[in-house]
Amino acid sequence: MKTTTRVARVLTAAAAAVLLAAPAHADPRVGGDIGVHYDALGGAGSALGQPVGGEVRTPNARGAYVEFERGGIWWSPATGAREVHGEILSAWGRTGWEAGPLGFPTTDETRTPDGRGAYNVFEGGSIYWSPPTAAHGVRGMIRDAYAWAGYEGGVLGFPVTDEVRTPNGRGAYGIFQGGSIYWSPATGAHVLIGAIREAWAARGHENGPLGFPTSSEFDVPGGKRVNFQGGYVEWSAATGARVNAPVSAPAPWLPPGAPAPSVPAYYANCAEARAAGAAPLYYGQPGYRPALDGDGDGVACE
Structure with missing residues (x-):
């Protein structure tokens, strides 16, 4: 009798501990790490709203997700539970969700430091959103070059396209508010802006005689320069952009x-x-x- 009473007391204490540990706003349809994260975000009062179903295993069997009124929370052993919503969610869906090149999210939606937009980081890249540009993905070496240029706070600003394959099939590019990043296996990814970019575009972009850029813009005496497979373009305030001609040389006669x-x-x-x-x-x-x-x-x- 005493043993039975002792066991009952232990079970009652264990049940109380579980209740105390449970999220304050826990929804019975949302459990595990996803449920804990949902509660941390504010539950039904968060940007996600109410759940519209229970936890579902991802088709690639690498994780799970729960859909909500205005977004979702995705979980995998490597990334933990992260929320994605709004236009960033739609842009991620265009790439194939967690089975696409971006993989699972590794952050929740985060406000950009300048307060002009938001982003989510994923296993294979990032998606950036702002009111004038909408949501677009940046990944691979193009994303590395974007980071080098200062992300959305740099000269390029926010992306205005996803990554696009070049017409000749030899590379890819992303267009941003302030310029472009072009990539090919032979040249890597490089930033093009301003008059140098315009001079290159006027000669056929990567399909013209200059080909792909082999450097981003750098300083030269009196101006700026970008190297290309087929030459270079230099620029100065006095001369404008010159193709295969240095800005330090005298004006042509x-x-x-x-x-x-x-x-x-x-x-x-x-x-x-x-x-x-x-x-x-x-x-x-x-x-x-x-x-x-x-x-x-x-x-x-x-």
């Missing part, structure tokens, strides 16, 4: 009546320049390249 080259202003050889009616090509004139100027006198294909 063009004799009266010098012919304007046809578009595109790139010639593989002098025969091609002459056939287009563009020869001779003077230093600083579109189409001039040192490789065509055999004697280095500033006049090519004379």
Whole structure:
């Protein structure tokens, strides 16, 4: 009889401990780590609202999730329980949820330091949102370059596209409020902004003679420069952007009546320049390249 009473007391104490440890706003449909995190966020009073179902195993069997009125909480052993909601949730869904390249979330939605937007970090990248740009993913080496440039607080601002494959299939890019990041396996990921980016775009982007960037913008005497597979572009306030011509050189002298080259202003050889009616090509004139100027006198294909 005494043993039975002692066991009953132990069971009663254990039950009380469980009740005391249970989340104050616990919902019977939400348990485990997901339930604990839901309660920590504020339960039904949080941005997620009420649960609309119970815990579900993810199709890849790597974790579980619970859907709520305005979002969800995803859990995996490696990432713990994290919430995703709103436009970031929709953007993540476009990539294939946890089975896509981003994987499981590793943070809850977080306000950006400048207060202009929000983001979630995932196993394979991040999704950034702001009112004017909506939500877009950044991942891989493009994300690394974005971090190098200062994330949304840097010159690039927020992303305005997801990662996009280049038309030639040789790389990818992301467009941001203040510029672009281009990547290829051969060149890595590099930041393009301002007049240098515009000069490169005017010559066909990565499909033009310059190809992909091999550096981000860096300082040179008197201005800025970006290197490309097929040359370089330099810029200064005095000269603007120059393709394959240094800004430290004097302005080109063009004799009266010098012919304007046809578009595109790139010639593989002098025969091609002459056939287009563009020869001779003077230093600083579109189409001039040192490789065509055999004697280095500033006049090519004379």
